[in-house]
Amino acid sequence: MKVYVSRYAPNPRRVQMFIAEKAIAGIEEVMIDLMKSEHRSDAYLAKNPFGRTPALELDDGRVLTETRAICTYLEGLYPQPNLMGEGFEERAFIEMADRRAELMLFQQIANSVRHTHPALAVLEQPQFAEYGASQGEKMLETARWFDSLLAGQPYIAGERFTIADITAFCGLEFARGMMKFVPGQVGMENLQAWRDRIAARPSVGRP
Incomplete structure (x- = not known):
């Protein structure tokens, strides 16, 4: 492959x-x-x-x-290690968490960057700066929601690492690089602690 x-x-x-x-x-x-x-x-x-x-x-x-x-x-x-759920019930809740991470947090970050960052003008024409800025504001609201979620559980979908953590982490890392967004600098300590734990995983070392 x-x-x-x-x-x-x-x-x-x-x-x-x-x-x-x-x-x-x-x-x-x-x-x-x-x-x-x-x-x-x-x-x-x-x-x-x-x-x-x-x-x-x-x-x-x-x-x-x-x-x-x-x-x-x-x-x-390659069913193991399992990242998408064992059985229909766990799969459904992990998919819900993953879709929330993708359709809200991740997509808002992507929309903001693609419409505001000059380096991405080659990929996004036309750019709409006001839309990008509004998406950035919505991303902050979503990030605060995830911060509150992570006050009560260690991972995005619950008690274990799943695909939802990969989606949220890759989105936040894109925001860190392109938007200079660091959760801990704006009071989102739970989200920052989660990000730092995921960043320590060996899989993050890949390009």
């Missing part, structure tokens, strides 16, 4: 971290340079018509796109 990723982009990092957590060997990484528009090349668009990363090319030539779908496939191939 081959996984197509892009340096610094948060969605590919989610898949890379997921693979590392499961200690999956033998998946070839192919780097797609977004700043050089390699994601818009005919060769890559033949694999993913939306021109986004990550993408997972299977041994039979089929290509899976969308981060959550790729992780679901890999979870099926």
